[in-house]
Amino acid sequence: MLPNPNSKYPIPYILHLADSTLILSQRNSEWCGHGPILEQDIAITNISLDLIGQSRNFYRYAASLIGNDATEDSLAYLRTEREFKNLLITELPNGDWGQTILRQFFFSTYQFYLFQQMQNSNDGQLAAIAAKALKEVTYHVRWSSEWVVRLGDGTDESHQRMLHAIDELKSYTGEFFVPADYEKEIGLDINLIRQQWEEKIKAVFEEATLPYPEKTFTQTGGKTGIHTEHLGFILAEMQHLQRTYPGAAW
Amino acid sequence: MVASTNISIQTVWQILATVTDPEVPVLTIMDLGIVRDIKIMEDAGIEVIITPTYTGCPAMDMISMNIKLAMVEHGYTHVKITSILSPAWTTDWMSEEGKRKLKEYGIAPPKGNAGTIAEDGIECPQCHSFHTKLLSEFGSTACKALYQCQDCKEPFDYFKCH
Numbered sequence A: 001m002l003p004n005p006n007s008k009y010p011i012p013y014i015l016h017l018a019d020s021t022l023i024l025s026q027r028n029s030e031w032c033g034h035g036p037i038l039e040q041d042i043a044i045t046n047i048s049l050d051l052i053g054q055s056r057n058f059y060r061y062a063a064s065l066i067g068n069d070a071t072e073d074s075l076a077y078l079r080t081e082r083e084f085k086n087l088l089i090t091e092l093p094n095g096d097w098g099q100t101i102l103r104q105f106f107f108s109t110y111q112f113y114l115f116q117q118m119q120n121s122n123d124g125q126l127a128a129i130a131a132k133a134l135k136e137v138t139y140h141v142r143w144s145s146e147w148v149v150r151l152g153d154g155t156d157e158s159h160q161r162m163l164h165a166i167d168e169l170k171s172y173t174g175e176f177f178v179p180a181d182y183e184k185e186i187g188l189d190i191n192l193i194r195q196q197w198e199e200k201i202k203a204v205f206e207e208a209t210l211p212y213p214e215k216t217f218t219q220t221g222g223k224t225g226i227h228t229e230h231l232g233f234i235l236a237e238m239q240h241l242q243r244t245y246p247g248a249a250w
Numbered sequence B: 001m002v003a004s005t006n007i008s009i010q011t012v013w014q015i016l017a018t019v020t021d022p023e024v025p026v027l028t029i030m031d032l033g034i035v036r037d038i039k040i041m042e043d044a045g046i047e048v049i050i051t052p053t054y055t056g057c058p059a060m061d062m063i064s065m066n067i068k069l070a071m072v073e074h075g076y077t078h079v080k081i082t083s084i085l086s087p088a089w090t091t092d093w094m095s096e097e098g099k100r101k102l103k104e105y106g107i108a109p110p111k112g113n114a115g116t117i118a119e120d121g122i123e124c125p126q127c128h129s130f131h132t133k134l135l136s137e138f139g140s141t142a143c144k145a146l147y148q149c150q151d152c153k154e155p156f157d158y159f160k161c162h
């Protein structure tokens, strides 16, 4: 993949944004028909839809910069695990409802502060995608934070499950703020995003009577294509049709 | 066949005012404020510039197709649809007429301006009570939330401010 001299943001960075939203969308969609109650089944799948919309915008933009007949579909369906640059947290299995909620809250809060900066970027297309997505992400943050409070400050069982979810997920959140090489010159203030993110998480955790673990190990690798064993299974399921019947359409 | 060269932009606006939203069929795409601009291209084709309501709105492909079909019906075959993201669509662009039609259809129209997340005081489209309750942030489509009237007990969709 040759960088396009006109591109203000590096292509791998745009793919990273696209991949993270696509993979989390795919994960959340597994809840379709399995949500704890109908309204929440609909909520999580609506969030999936928003995320896949975002990923389509990012893939289309990346495809236009890459040229060579690249399309949103070829980028989503024909790249291998090592080429995917999604955050590790997006590919982890859903776990229980609490874990799904907590991941959404961590991720949406990160997106919220990231897109707040990105909507002012010099890269007009990326700024437009971010400004548009920010409106939806605002609802995702609100919805997921309310659930974190409801479960954290709920029953003994739901509280225990949230503690478990924090154990499972917290070490994957550091990756938001560890820039990959392609992220170093994009002009975003990642430290500010981290600060705002931590503040928001702590405030909601306090309301939810949940402890915020200050020191946790940081899992990284997703941004550079080093994934957990889970991504391969997601791609196998998501890509098998295009790989078995190349160019299939309906 | 009418040659595209003879068309006036005014006529195109009139034709587009007959295209409805597949998910909320009482609203036209003009009521929604989806059509941002119309241009006559150098080769005499017509370019219709639209913007999606929601990033992942699955209705957009169908809306594009319906625009083309409506134009073909009037004899204009050379039509190009361009989708732009900026400035981002907002419920502020929904016409007053559109809001009235929404309410008649049983969907509470967006209350307040974009950026406000209204939760209280949403009027029940059935009995007009303001004594209503948010059931779920996400309703039957991404653009709506689910409410219930505390007086007539009827659940209803609310078109969220965006």
Ligand SMILES: [Zn+2]
Pocket (backbone or CB within 6 Å): B124, B125, B126, B127, B128, B129, B149, B150, B151, B152, B153, B154
């Ligand atoms: Zn009522």
